Amino acid sequence: MTTKFDTVDAYLASFPEATRTVLERVRGVLHDQIPGAGERISYDIPTVTAAGKPVVYFAGWKNHVSVYPLPDGDEAFAADLAPYRSGPGTAKFPLRKPIPYELIGRIAALLAEQRAP
Structure with missing residues (x-):
């Protein structure tokens, strides 16, 4: 059975310290790139x-x-994302390798731009 979390903080606290540190930095990068960002748990995971x-x-x-999900982008963005693409809408970043936080920021910025009214 999947553990249900009421807050993003509770979700993050459920991970070992090394993973939690990465997730907290991902969270910060996403918030930095999305104007007026808020957050909640949706589909049992953090949602910005x-x-x-x-x-x-x-x-x-x-x-x-x-x-x-993954946004549309130009050829350079697609090439940078290719090593991490896992299916049409998911990027997986292995914990045993350096996390490309700049790329994660680009994902968030493009999604924010594409979802803007």
Whole structure:
């Protein structure tokens, strides 16, 4: 059975320290790139919102962290994202390798731009 969390803080606290540190930095990067960002738990994972609507989700796993969905972008963005793409709408970032926080920021900025009214 999946553990249900009421807050993003409770979700993050459920992870080992090394994973939690990565997730907290991902959280900060996402918030930095989404104007007026808020957050909540949706689909049992952290969700960063704008104007109360979901923009991007992130999650921790045993061996990686994930960010969903993936925005459209130019060829350079697609090439940078390719090593991390896992299916059409998911990026997986292995915990055993350096996390590309700048790329995660680009994902968030593009999603915010594409979801803007």
